[in-house]
Amino acid sequence: MSRDWLRSAMVALPIVGLVTSAAQGAAPPADGDAAIAQSLAEMLRDARTVVSNNQDLINNPELGDKHLTGQVVLDQAVKSYTQATGSDPATVDPKSRQGRLLRAMMAAIVAVTDDNQATINEKGTGFKGFIPAVFARLVSEDFNQMAKGEAEVKVTAPPELVRNRKARPDAWEADIIKTKLLDPKWPRGQSYSAVVDANGHPAFRIMVPEYYAASCLVCHGSPKGEMDLTGYPKEGGKVGDLGAAMSITLYH
Numbered sequence: 001m002s003r004d005w006l007r008s009a010m011v012a013l014p015i016v017g018l019v020t021s022a023a024q025g026a027a028p029p030a031d032g033d034a035a036i037a038q039s040l041a042e043m044l045r046d047a048r049t050v051v052s053n054n055q056d057l058i059n060n061p062e063l064g065d066k067h068l069t070g071q072v073v074l075d076q077a078v079k080s081y082t083q084a085t086g087s088d089p090a091t092v093d094p095k096s097r098q099g100r101l102l103r104a105m106m107a108a109i110v111a112v113t114d115d116n117q118a119t120i121n122e123k124g125t126g127f128k129g130f131i132p133a134v135f136a137r138l139v140s141e142d143f144n145q146m147a148k149g150e151a152e153v154k155v156t157a158p159p160e161l162v163r164n165r166k167a168r169p170d171a172w173e174a175d176i177i178k179t180k181l182l183d184p185k186w187p188r189g190q191s192y193s194a195v196v197d198a199n200g201h202p203a204f205r206i207m208v209p210e211y212y213a214a215s216c217l218v219c220h221g222s223p224k225g226e227m228d229l230t231g232y233p234k235e236g237g238k239v240g241d242l243g244a245a246m247s248i249t250l251y252h
């Protein structure tokens with residue numbers, strides 16, 4: 001594949017309009033890559049929300065076994081996924097690329113939750129550090145192992161907000177955050193995607209923006225610099241600020 005082809009693809013392919021409709025829950029776009037990426041993002045987000053909805057249970061120091069197993073988290077995530085997309089992941093052909101990758105994401109959700117049962121079920125400790133961001137990072141890492149060479153998922157953020165260095169944006173991600181997602185004129189909630197060169201291969205890359213909700217500000221809010229309950233300085237974020245970007249790469 002020539003460089004010229006790549007360069008023109010980069011110019012021609014930001015199919016942002018299509019991708020937004022999927023992000024908002026409308027029918028998935030015909031484009032295969034965008035549909036696959038959006039379905040992976042949706043599944044990871046849904047599972048992260050399950051952890052968020054169960055945060056009080058996880059943080060309960062009185063209870064031992066919380067019965068929050070990998071299967072329980074996956075079942076709840078699949079329920080939200082099916083509601084949001086109108087399609088049950090079980091019906092996606094397991095031999096298709098989407099079916100394979102979606103099942104890898106689901107397997108990662110189960111594995112990470114099951115691997116952390118000792119932490120989740122620890123009696124006598126309230127805050128255990130098992131929070132949505134950590135869960136999403138561990139699931140992404142597991143998924144990336146399973147999908148090696150085919151796909152990569154990462155939750156990143158504007159560089160000045162990044163807490164865990166593993167979440168730092170790479171050059172392309174930092175550029176898209178700065179020039180697109182943080183641009184005041186960028187339509188809220190709209191993803192950015194392009195076909196670019198990644199590690200020497202053409203790849204479909206997409207950045208899905210996420211914004212701080214009130215619930216995030218206990219840790220990421222004000223006063224800036226004050227320690228939050230996890231031991232990190234708060235970022236001074238406000239409701240509606242760009243707080244995260246889900247970055248998905250599909251290698252061709």
Ligand code: HEC
Binds near residue numbers: 230232
């Ligand atoms: C209980 C405190 C807490 C809350 C509430 C919280 N976060 Fe975080 N967040 C953290 C911690 C701690 C990390 C670092 C996780 C790690 O080690 O990977 C983090 C990491 C992140 C990351 C990954 C990038 C990085 O900085 O490492 C993003 C993005 C993020 N949070 C966004 C959010 C959003 C959006 C919300 C609300 C929906 C939220 N957080 C709610 C504590 C919190």
